Amino acid sequence: MKPIHVGLLGIGTVGGGTFTVLERNADEIARRAGRPIRIDVVADTNLELARKVTGGRGRFGGHCRLTDDAFSVVGDPGVDIVVELIGGCGIARDLVLEAIAKGKHVVTANKALLARHGNEIFGAAQRRGVAVGFEAAVAGGIPIIKALREGLTANRIEWIAGIINGTTNFILSEMRGKGWSFADALAEAQRQGYAEADPTFDVEGIDAAHKVTIMSAIAFGHAMRFDDAYIEGINRLESIDIKYAEQLGYRIKLLGITRRTREGIELRVHPTLIPAKRLIANVEGAMNAVLVKGDAVGATLYYGKGAGAEPTASAVIADLVDVARMLTADPEHRVPYLAFQPEALVELPILPIAEVVTSYYLRMRVDDRPGVLADITRILADHQISIDAMIQREPDENEERTDIIMLTHETREKNVDGAIARIEQLPVLTGGITRLRMEGLL
Amino acid sequence: MKPIHVGLLGIGTVGGGTFTVLERNADEIARRAGRPIRIDVVADTNLELARKVTGGRGRFGGHCRLTDDAFSVVGDPGVDIVVELIGGCGIARDLVLEAIAKGKHVVTANKALLARHGNEIFGAAQRRGVAVGFEAAVAGGIPIIKALREGLTANRIEWIAGIINGTTNFILSEMRGKGWSFADALAEAQRQGYAEADPTFDVEGIDAAHKVTIMSAIAFGHAMRFDDAYIEGINRLESIDIKYAEQLGYRIKLLGITRRTREGIELRVHPTLIPAKRLIANVEGAMNAVLVKGDAVGATLYYGKGAGAEPTASAVIADLVDVARMLTADPEHRVPYLAFQPEALVELPILPIAEVVTSYYLRMRVDDRPGVLADITRILADHQISIDAMIQREPDENEERTDIIMLTHETREKNVDGAIARIEQLPVLTGGITRLRMEGLL
Numbered sequence: 001m002k003p004i005h006v007g008l009l010g011i012g013t014v015g016g017g018t019f020t021v022l023e024r025n026a027d028e029i030a031r032r033a034g035r036p037i038r039i040d041v042v043a044d045t046n047l048e049l050a051r052k053v054t055g056g057r058g059r060f061g062g063h064c065r066l067t068d069d070a071f072s073v074v075g076d077p078g079v080d081i082v083v084e085l086i087g088g089c090g091i092a093r094d095l096v097l098e099a100i101a102k103g104k105h106v107v108t109a110n111k112a113l114l115a116r117h118g119n120e121i122f123g124a125a126q127r128r129g130v131a132v133g134f135e136a137a138v139a140g141g142i143p144i145i146k147a148l149r150e151g152l153t154a155n156r157i158e159w160i161a162g163i164i165n166g167t168t169n170f171i172l173s174e175m176r177g178k179g180w181s182f183a184d185a186l187a188e189a190q191r192q193g194y195a196e197a198d199p200t201f202d203v204e205g206i207d208a209a210h211k212v213t214i215m216s217a218i219a220f221g222h223a224m225r226f227d228d229a230y231i232e233g234i235n236r237l238e239s240i241d242i243k244y245a246e247q248l249g250y251r252i253k254l255l256g257i258t259r260r261t262r263e264g265i266e267l268r269v270h271p272t273l274i275p276a277k278r279l280i281a282n283v284e285g286a287m288n289a290v291l292v293k294g295d296a297v298g299a300t301l302y303y304g305k306g307a308g309a310e311p312t313a314s315a316v317i318a319d320l321v322d323v324a325r326m327l328t329a330d331p332e333h334r335v336p337y338l339a340f341q342p343e344a345l346v347e348l349p350i351l352p353i354a355e356v357v358t359s360y361y362l363r364m365r366v367d368d369r370p371g372v373l374a375d376i377t378r379i380l381a382d383h384q385i386s387i388d389a390m391i392q393r394e395p396d397e398n399e400e401r402t403d404i405i406m407l408t409h410e411t412r413e414k415n416v417d418g419a420i421a422r423i424e425q426l427p428v429l430t431g432g433i434t435r436l437r438m439e440g441l442l
Numbered sequence: 443m444k445p446i447h448v449g450l451l452g453i454g455t456v457g458g459g460t461f462t463v464l465e466r467n468a469d470e471i472a473r474r475a476g477r478p479i480r481i482d483v484v485a486d487t488n489l490e491l492a493r494k495v496t497g498g499r500g501r502f503g504g505h506c507r508l509t510d511d512a513f514s515v516v517g518d519p520g521v522d523i524v525v526e527l528i529g530g531c532g533i534a535r536d537l538v539l540e541a542i543a544k545g546k547h548v549v550t551a552n553k554a555l556l557a558r559h560g561n562e563i564f565g566a567a568q569r570r571g572v573a574v575g576f577e578a579a580v581a582g583g584i585p586i587i588k589a590l591r592e593g594l595t596a597n598r599i600e601w602i603a604g605i606i607n608g609t610t611n612f613i614l615s616e617m618r619g620k621g622w623s624f625a626d627a628l629a630e631a632q633r634q635g636y637a638e639a640d641p642t643f644d645v646e647g648i649d650a651a652h653k654v655t656i657m658s659a660i661a662f663g664h665a666m667r668f669d670d671a672y673i674e675g676i677n678r679l680e681s682i683d684i685k686y687a688e689q690l691g692y693r694i695k696l697l698g699i700t701r702r703t704r705e706g707i708e709l710r711v712h713p714t715l716i717p718a719k720r721l722i723a724n725v726e727g728a729m730n731a732v733l734v735k736g737d738a739v740g741a742t743l744y745y746g747k748g749a750g751a752e753p754t755a756s757a758v759i760a761d762l763v764d765v766a767r768m769l770t771a772d773p774e775h776r777v778p779y780l781a782f783q784p785e786a787l788v789e790l791p792i793l794p795i796a797e798v799v800t801s802y803y804l805r806m807r808v809d810d811r812p813g814v815l816a817d818i819t820r821i822l823a824d825h826q827i828s829i830d831a832m833i834q835r836e837p838d839e840n841e842e843r844t845d846i847i848m849l850t851h852e853t854r855e856k857n858v859d860g861a862i863a864r865i866e867q868l869p870v871l872t873g874g875i876t877r878l879r880m881e882g883l884l
Binding site (some may be wrong): 017021022024028029031032033054095101105118122123125126129130131132135140141143147148149150151152153154155156161217218219220221222223225227228229230238240241244245247248250252257261263264265266267270271272273274275278279280282283291292294295296297298299300301302303304305307310311313315316317318321323326327330331332333334335336337338339340342344345346347348350351352353355356357361363382389391403405407434436437438439440441442 | 464470546560564565569572575577592593594597598663667682687692703713717720722733739742743745752757768773774777778786787793794802878879882884
């Protein structure tokens with residue numbers, strides 16, 4: 001099948017991630033999209049960087065051209081989709097509008113551009129009949145735009161509240177965890193690469209306001225209204241208030257909130273106390289999470305990495321696959337039933353449970369006397385099972401037996417079963433061994 | 443615009459919810475879908491119930507016909523989409539295959555049917571060129587199928603782990619929270635309507651296995667392999683193990699897990715220890731959550747209600763909107779940029795922050811002497827602000843001032859601003875008042 005031709009504008013962090021993931025997962029992506037998706041041309045003012053990231057002629061079958069003239073990409077008749085990853089509202093706006101005018105589909109991660117000029121851009125795209133994908137503009141790799149535009153369409157959305165700026169969430173986590181001042185936590189965030197040298201857009205809430213402006217429009221069906229958003233950042237937040245909030249059972253998060261009320265739409269960004277027991281209150285570090293309340297579905301939460309090269313690339317490429325599927329299949333077959341094209345389904349062996357490798361919890365009741373533990377651990381060692389943690393309960397008074405609980409490192413299930421069968425033959429054991437599986441989920 | 447005509451098979455819990463939500467949100471849904479979606483005919487063996495739920499001729503403009511012959515719905519030339527909410531693998535399978543044969547698009551919540559007969563059903567649908575929507579089959583209202591099929595297409599999925607059965611999660615929450623046995627917690631779940639009279643499918647893990655079978659196929663691109671899934675329920679779980687796990691820093695959840703390994707695919711359902719600090723470990727009661735690990739995006743989590751009339755209806759209707767959009771618009775305009783059709787966008791006032799109603803956290807430093815609190819609370823009362831909680835710190839030795847922290851009930855922001863301005867004039871106050879907003883997020 002003929003590849004989809006992509007022109008990439010900007011090869012910084014997200015552009016580089018997009019290039020890398022699109023190449024690394026080319027096969028998997030083509031099996032889903034129905035045809036290959038190929039970056040044919042990359043535009044960046046820094047050609048040196050572009051050369052370094054794209055690795056020169058060897059990548060994408062030697063087809064990837066580099067240029068410092070982004071307008072030449074937008075005007076290239078061979079390009080099907082323009083991916084704008086330059087950012088800001090200057091040249092990015094001109095390029096996106098020009099791409100639309102030339103009939104190109106556009107994918108962008110540019111929240112500032114959409115929050116401020118989305119009405120103009122979508123109007124132009126509607127007239128020209130091109131798609132504009134912007135999953136990457138809000139909450140990085142979390143498919144929240146798709147959830148709002150397609151997944152929750154049954155609902156009258158009541159409100160959205162999101163941790164949609166990783167920099168500020170990292171700073172707030174540090175302030176709470178270490179009792180630091182805002183200034184110290186900001187410095188740490190800068191040291192670790194979570195905050196930029198000029199952190200204004202993040203810490204003053206402007207970035208979050210761009211994102212909640214976009215979510216408000218698609219939740220309630222109104223135009224972008226960034227200029228009417230209320231914006232308050234975390235830069236004047238004192239750690240004493242984080243401490244008092246904690247004593248009262250609350251955490252402070254920078255939330256982007258939009259809510260439908262009888263009198264109008266609330267659209268606001270500010271530090272917010274939320275009950276500590278809420279799942280979203282426990283979103284720490286640079287992670288993002290968006291809570292959406294619909295009248296039918298109730299509250300749903302979407303959580304993941306909101307920034308970074310590959311998480312954001314994940315969203316950019318999802319938009320590319322959407323466009324590729326649209327350009328490839330009949331509408332009825334746009335999304336394959338099983339996500340992959342029928343002819344791209346593969347036979348994969350399903351592992352018998354005995355072959356699964358995971359960790360285990362083992363509980364056994366044994367006589368409380370010397371040598372018991374030595375016998376048990378010897379059998380485990382014989383089966384290549386190593387122990388990660390153990391509790392041996394002190395026996396109650398007048399009791400001669402005790403519970404031993406062990407957590408193992410990863411091992412193959414049949415090893416554990418073999419060890420259990422042998423341990424259960426020891427005369428010191430009362431009853432069988434309870435075995436449960438464990439997962440670290442990392 | 444001509445309505446989309448839907449034939450609904452089965453008017454039980456989810457069918458009733460679908461009917462109710464589709465009617466209640468008819469306007470909102472049509473603004474998103476591009477045309478009205480109307481249930482024209484409902485089939486159920488219990489006509490009495492169907493009459494009660496649909497409210498007779500008055501609903502959907504008096505157009506809704508009732509019948510006890512589901513095959514007549516499938517064969518009705520006026521029906522565009524058949525919604526199958528009967529469940530099971532008997533007549534439901536015949537009806538779905540017959541609907542496909544007649545060229546109808548199908549939406550179903552039937553996980554058992556898809557896990558066991560999905561390969562046959564999708565094959566038939568592919569040949570006939572019809573869509574089969576099944577968002578409601580996994581995790582109720584959470585749009586996890588859309589996330590996997592469309593939102594995460596850039597990724598090589600590494601694994602999925604989900605709490606995808608609300609009944610068992612409710613039982614496990616009760617066992618942990620109250621120290622109850624499985625039997626007692628099950629009885630409570632039955633009393634509260636979270637477990638059925640015959641809870642076998644839920645507590646033995648079969649329902650979860652159906653769902654993880656479906657997720658595995660769409661994550662890794664293989665056929666449905668329900669018969670190869672390893673299934674272990676919670677029915678033999680002892681509360682002592684929940685207690686020991688807790689002491690070791692773990693929670694026990696019934697997880698559906700599928701993982702890609704070098705040797706093959708793991709596909710398994712069993713009680714699992716997971717670190718208590720993981721977000722998913724804190725999913726309590728009948729809620730569902732699915733954790734997906736992709737190579738680019740990292741871990742993303744999707745959380746919400748996994749069952750119930752309206753949450754499941756939310757997913758059914760999202761599928762209906764997907765089909766309606768496909769039947770209505772050019773591919774480029776299938777999903778409107780702002781989720782609602784351009785001509786359906788409305789002007790909504792954005793509330794000035796002074797008009798927002800929320801709760802507040804107030805911190806002030808005051809002289810530690812009689813009457814201060816009376817003065818402050820009098821001013822708050824004058825502004826119709828009532829206090830929800832308060833801390834007055836005991837002053838340190840040799841200190842004459844103390845911090846007062848108050849949490850207010852909901853009130854309009856301008857009232858709070860007015861009260862603050864007056865309190866700040868009190869001579870007992872040192873410095874200004876720190877004011878933060880609070881949200882309960884319920």
